[in-house]
Amino acid sequence: MTTTTLSTPTSSQTLPPRVASRAWGWARRQLFPSPLQALLSMATLILSGWFAYVALDWLVFSATFVGTSQADCTGDGACWLPITQRLGLFVYGFYPETQRWRVDIAFALAAGVFPLLYIKRIDRRWTLAYLVLLPFAMWWLLKGGPGLPDISSTRFAGILVTVFLGVVGMVFALPIGILLALGRRSKKPVIRVLSVLYIELIRSVPVITLLFMASLMIQLFLPSGWNLDILLRVLAVLVLFTAAYMAETVRGGLQGMPKGQYEAAAALGFSYWKAMGLIILPQVLRNTIPPLLTQFVGLFKETTLVMVVGVLDVVGIAMSTTSTPEWIGRENEVYLFLALFFFAICFALSRYARYLERQLEKSRQ
């Protein structure tokens, strides 16, 4: 540190006081304002440094990444072989190997949503069309249909299931949530009561109960001989569940709109649906993107519950891995991998929500 706050009297009268380098100044102010605080800060720094070292050592430096079986795990650190050896299973589940390119394309299509949302120059109508077509394209690619051989749902497992449920769930939940929110504010009593009932009922039942009901009870209501794919059934539950929560967020946004916006639209002769679609909802959605994204994060994590009705998502594959004799005793690594997987995606989503929130704050100023 060559910078100093001490300066000769002459220079201090003509020049502004020289500021020490920013990092050092910050450290001095925040970490070492007094001897006791300095001591505490040092202790904390040393402790977390030591902890980071131990963790990194176990995770990376002393860990085993190459090999084929438990026997290769000779180091003191983590043994990542159950992941690397079964990566195909984790990602594609039991999907036939020759058809895995279909999954790859489906993943790429799902990932394509992000650049679409980020790039502002793209016409909103294109983004909308992409989002509407995405679920159908994914279903066609993954499940099969015209031009593609059918793949049994029992072969769907792993990240494939998680991503499918997450992405398709998101695309369907928002429009249904919007309709419910509008229904709840409708002037027509029947529509209003039905919306309120639906929202409140769904919100007061744990999603796991709904999943059990979907796996068992829906069959009772369908005509005999009909069999709705189990994947679609759990998807429906996740969508209907998330939609009820989104409806409340959107309703909050609708209530927050100044009355003048509704009145100006009405005075210019906009019909209800045109006013909503062109004037009110674009503003409401822009304002509620951050909380809606938070709900998407919730939905993504809730997809893991489908395991209880026998759909093997990425957690299901992890559990089957830990119970294979070959990889027994490696639970720590497997669950850590799971945690990292979810953390990476959810963290990215919440950072994105935060970024949008800041953009909004800026545009409000």
Next chain:
Amino acid sequence: MSKPTPVTADSTVVRIEHLNKWYGDYHALKDISLTVSAGERIVVCGPSGSGKSTLIRCINQLEKHQRGTIEVLGETLDDNIKRLERIRRSVGMCFQHFNLFPHLTVLENCTLPQTANLHAPQAEAIERALTLLDKVQMRDHANKYPGQLSGGQQQRIAIARALCMRPRVMLFDEPTSALDPEMIAEVLEVMVDLAQEGMTMICVTHEMGFAKKVADRVVFMDGGEVIEHAPPARFFQFPESSRTRRFLDQILDHGVSA
């Protein structure tokens, strides 16, 4: 009913008869009758809470009335929402707080109502919007957002937006009372121009200079009733009611001291 509405023989644009309106138990409008012919300029004034906004908002049914009839361009206002939407397209309105759409640019604010509600082709809508923005001297700001503009500028855009719909009558609800003094003139100027072009106008305003200059009739309201209804010359010099006199004294005094 789908034909363009013919102006009635006596060219009445708005006919209000025995209008009564309640907010809950509160009797906000008491038996009001008022007829406005094409090209007439009416100024409505009165103390706060006297029902001026309520009256003007009944004309395009932003407020529903309970008793009496309102006829606009020969059609009686009732529960037929499709007809109401059609009538609203011929009735322009400007609000105290402008109510521009903040997520749209100035130009889009003016074109969207045309394309969405009049099915105007985009190019035609833009041309008309630019012409009217030019008229209110806001053409240079066409690509800005409302949040970037001053109150006076926003109100002039709101007037242009309403004019884009080719209204047969314009309603103004205190268009200058949310503005800083130096911006009031620029908005009044636009309104005077509009009046001189022969636009039918019903204005709630406390700008008595404006009333003297352009009004054909001044309506004074108090407590939900029309107290006085006269041409400006008579209204300002020989008000009949003591309530009118008191009101005029108050706001004219204020006008001098301000």
